[in-house]
Amino acid sequence: MWNKITSEMFSKLMNALQFYRNISIKKKLLLVLYIQILIPLVFIGFFSFKSSEEIITNKSLSYSKDILSLIELRLQDTVRNLNIISQDLSSDESIYEALMNDDSNNINMLYSYEVGSKLNNVFLNAVMTRTEIQSMCIVTNKKRFFIYDNNNNSDGSNIKSIVLQKYTEITKSAAQANGKAVWFFNTKNGVVQNSYLVRMIYNRDNYKEIGLLVVEINMEFFDFVLQGLESEVMQNTTILSSDNEIIIYKNKAALDKFKKVIQDIPNEKNSFVDKKNNIFVAHTYLSEPRWRIVTYIPLNQLYSDVETLRDRIILLCMGSILILSVVSVFMSFDMIKPINQLVKAMKGMNIDNISDSYIEIERRDELGFLHKTFNNMAKEIDHLVTWIYREQITRKEAELKALQSQINPHFLFNTLESINWMAQLNNVPEISSTVSDLSTLLEASIGRDDRLITIEEEFMYIDKYIALLKRRFEDRITLNKEVDPKVLYIKIPRLLIQPLIENAVYHGVENSRGKGIITLTASIREDLLIIEVIDNGNGISTDELVKLNKGLEMDNDTYFKSLSNKKNKSIGIDNVNRRIKLFYGEKYGINLESKLNIYTKVSVTLPAQSYKKEGFYVQSTNN
Structure with a gap:
């Protein structure tokens, strides 16, 4: 039942939205202007009326309490004196x-x-x-x-x-x-x-x-007790005994009308509005004797000033609606006319008569700017139509030359394989091993159809890369791996970790005089895959570390907008971080920790699950 009601409401909402979309701009403008006029006026009038009503009620309540307190003091004083007289007489x-x-x-x-x-x-x-x-x-x-x-x-x-x-x-x-x-x-x-x-x-x-x-x-x-306290609010004051006997009253007609109301007042209420009888009632009790002082006033008399205010607000609203309606109609016509001119010019525009679609500019506001822009666009289109064929021919020639100058990466890969076989035939294992490792890395860089590979495969490429570096640095580089077996078959984008190893070598180990130790760890912590690359190089200064982490924390939109202002666009750690955020989401990525001349740690945070989702990756081993 609830689903049916919800479906019907949604259907009506969509129909209303479609109706709004189908009506003309002129009607839309008038509708919006009337809504902007009527709703504020209605709300202002309503809340003004209610606020005035509340203020008058509160003031009447406060005033009636003060007067009732004065009457109470007068009565208590007189009753006390009479009690003293009676006591003196009895003695x-x-x-x-x-x-x-x-x-x-x-x-x-x-x-x-x-x-x-x-x-x-x-x-x-x-x-x-x-x-x-x-x-x-x-x-x-x-x-x-x-x-x-x-x-x-x-x-x-x-x-x-x-x-x-x-x-x-x-x-x-x-x-x-x-x-x-x-x-x-x-x-x-x-x-x-x-x-x-x-x-x-x-x-x-x-x-x-x-x-x-x-x-x-x-x-x-x-009557003397009430003397000097008669007012519009207090004109209906009544004093009742503990048995609800009416001791004194100020207005017999009002008493006859509201006698039952004032005799049946609940004890716990000091003041209230009786909406059934349309009166405001306030009362208090004497401590001794238990008499009750009640004052009441009809609401139409209490709110007479509010009703006058209400009538004035209604007249003001009606006058404002009339004036604003005239202004709204004028504004809508003033805006619709140039829009219709623009629509007419666009409808009449075609390849054969572009130059005939120009609009005379009579204004300098936004609509005049649109007219001017349309004229410029028409001139530009005319120019483009005139030269389009020559441009197409030139572009095709440029494309053919670009295709002819391209080098097929597979040609380079096949050439390396040929060098490998020649090294083996000539019994030069060092060259063969180096070329083989380079071919493996080149194959990874070129990529195959699958965009994701397991961590085990990624670490295999890292081993090949370290093997290549050891031929240059010999025993100066050592790679230690601490890998949880559970993570080996989790898939990640190709060459996601290798650039971090490369960065650790060239920014950490290469500039260090001692032996370079790179530690690679991979584990699962609270449903997150954490991969860390730690080197014992020169480290990073505190200011530079804060600057780097701030750049890594940028969301992708901010990062790409800032690229135009960067003089040195690093595509090492920065590139890996952006690839992670683009593929997995903004909450994943890279964080740096470092102590100068001690260590640098690059922490990669990924979801601990395999993804079959394909994405676009910039793959590079440059830093």
Whole structure:
């Protein structure tokens, strides 16, 4: 199945490529220009829009965090102060005494009035500057109320009715707090109508409950907490209790629409984008009490500036496409016209009317250069057609003379064989042996049909070469061979190692006064055939060695380009190295090691396998 899909995709790709090749240059130019225009504009517009959207989101997030932190600090500070007030009241001696005497049977109207007046002064001193306190009351175990209203509502009917209505629930929450202040809310449809700070008061001797302190908080106080923080981002701020009761909100319409979203916010998310409802939400928690402050804003309102930017980018893109389209059409026509002139001239060109194919040159750009070049080419062709026959006759005559002057190498080989037989007939073995060795080397140099020979054959030619040299140098040259039998039948190009032996003789041993020792080794190391030629000659200086190895490491393209700049083109080691790289690949070749007046080692690295591949080799024993 996958192969079928891949084949179909490849077929469609090839059809599209063929279609592109078949359309005219004019259409190709227009297509390329439109692609070059549209793709950058689309990408620039898209990424600009996305970047702006991301920047606005990040800035809104950062701003909302800062504002939420300020609201959190204000709320915590106020709640802390209210807790301190409630704690002070619960510890007040007058309140404690009133609660402890509540069970007495001697309570009369005068006593109740005196206690009420005394507690009213206590309340007044506690909340003299606390505008956030609406009213407060002390409730005894017998449900006797001592009420104070900060708004001069003397009867305290509202707080009394709520406490009586929710008495069981309030006392239960206060008792569970173990003496700490707790918040209690009177809600309607999940929205807080009245908020209360409640604290249980205990007997100091036996820690039994003796009364209840209830402080009603002015709901306008929460508006004061948000005062000065209203902004476009914060206009939908909402404060929720730990039970998801809505304590205060800034926008009723937005609350009705997104009430479920803000009440179901996951605890682990500080801010997120609700794509389902298209709003941005940020929130934080108070450490005590566990209230949650939430702010949210619709995405269309948050991204209104981005949408404006998007519309401007679209208009800019459309205007740019229109302008660039006009320019592109003009440029394509300007380029196609001279190309068509050139095509027409080439189509009309033939042997009989070459001189009629000239084009008038009206421009000096690249197309004008093509016109000029075409005219020059037409003149040259006209000239060549006129003189072609005379040139062909002259070339043939030169070729015949060259053939007549060539010497057949086999004639030289056969002549050497004749000298060998004559030496044997005249009983001159030295001449016969020398001629025989020379004939063998000449035969190797001339070569046969097979381009590759075994290492065993190559080393046989080396033995013949050393035998010839010993007639000149006598005992001054010694050849030592250390050959792994496994390598003898690996095939290599003919006369690949012999030039290295020749180089060792003429650059190493010949210039040395002592006895020349040449060591020839061949072995297999990690799937590589390593052949080394080591001589004890004069060696090579460090600078020269670095220069030589650098030249040997060149790839073939660099090497052949550099030949024109070389004054002395060596075809010894250099030639062998190039033959190896051309035949086996760039990673194989020759490396030199040497120490001055001690030794020189030529290492040849080849693949350790036989090759049947044929190649072209420059064979020479010159250095």
